[in-house]
Amino acid sequence: MAGRAEAQPIDRTTVSERAAGRRRRVRDVLPQAIAYLFLTAWAVLALVPVYWMVVSAFKAQTENLAVPPQWIPSPAVLDNFRILFRNAYIGRWFSNSLGVSVAVTVLQLLFNSMAGYSFAKLAFPGKTLVFWGMLSMLMVPGLVTLIPLFILGSQLKVLDTYWILIVPQAASIWGIFLIKQFMQTLPSELFDAARIDGCSEPGIYWRIALPLSWPALAVLGIFTFVGEWNSFFWWLLFTNSQAMRNLQVGLTYYRYENQVDWGPIMAGTVIAALPVIVVFFAFQRYFLRGLTIGALKG
Numbered sequence: 001m002a003g004r005a006e007a008q009p010i011d012r013t014t015v016s017e018r019a020a021g022r023r024r025r026v027r028d029v030l031p032q033a034i035a036y037l038f039l040t041a042w043a044v045l046a047l048v049p050v051y052w053m054v055v056s057a058f059k060a061q062t063e064n065l066a067v068p069p070q071w072i073p074s075p076a077v078l079d080n081f082r083i084l085f086r087n088a089y090i091g092r093w094f095s096n097s098l099g100v101s102v103a104v105t106v107l108q109l110l111f112n113s114m115a116g117y118s119f120a121k122l123a124f125p126g127k128t129l130v131f132w133g134m135l136s137m138l139m140v141p142g143l144v145t146l147i148p149l150f151i152l153g154s155q156l157k158v159l160d161t162y163w164i165l166i167v168p169q170a171a172s173i174w175g176i177f178l179i180k181q182f183m184q185t186l187p188s189e190l191f192d193a194a195r196i197d198g199c200s201e202p203g204i205y206w207r208i209a210l211p212l213s214w215p216a217l218a219v220l221g222i223f224t225f226v227g228e229w230n231s232f233f234w235w236l237l238f239t240n241s242q243a244m245r246n247l248q249v250g251l252t253y254y255r256y257e258n259q260v261d262w263g264p265i266m267a268g269t270v271i272a273a274l275p276v277i278v279v280f281f282a283f284q285r286y287f288l289r290g291l292t293i294g295a296l297k298g
Helices: 012-059 079-087 090-121 127-139 142-156 162-169 172-182 189-194 203-210 216-228 233-238 247-257 261-281 284-290
Strands: none
Touching: 012 079, 012 261, 079 090, 079 261, 090 162, 090 172, 090 203, 090 216, 090 247, 090 261, 127 162, 142 162, 162 233, 172 216, 189 203, 189 284, 203 216, 216 261, 216 284, 247 261, 261 284
């Protein structure tokens, strides 16, 4: 009929291509969506104990013992924290954990970086033999050295003091290896140029090696601080007075003395976990880097 638009033919090739494209997108997205769903569910399950710890610290004793359990405190109270600070050396335990953790971290950054720089950039007789002999000590379990160290500390009369908690951990073979492997990747031309300009070895270490090794130092510092903060057996073995305990050991003794009163125990656990959580979220990218930084080629 005149004036009526003729029907356009359907391009079946274009339709089939679009359908095939949609199927390809579904095939590409579906495995990724399943993986994200699985990881999300796994993360939620992993966070359930943390959530229960936090809410239990703000629940009354009757709510902590309620069956079925109450997942939301009603109302939230601070009585557990008051009871904990009134009946325990929580302030002293916290200061012990923080002070020793900071001291050990600082000493390890200093001594490990000095040893790592020496192995990476200096030449001295027997360097290879000393380095591999030191690494062989990593195969010796740390528990083997505890009895000789305890006897030595007893003879020196430093048990239940800060000396026995800090000095034996002022350096670590793993930390020396980590810094050495990283410093070996730094251009040797920078150090040679500094020597030509008359800079001393301590000056090269302080002005060149340390600033360029900030990523490795950050990784070492974070792992050292977190490991020392969470230390339990070391403090349990070398301390015996309440005033010298750290948070982990102190809260364990407090739990045995107050087995039914879960509120204050959970409040202390929240206090003990808080610094580690803050450090993790503040430096989480260095945790990931720490998994691979030791594998750098030397």
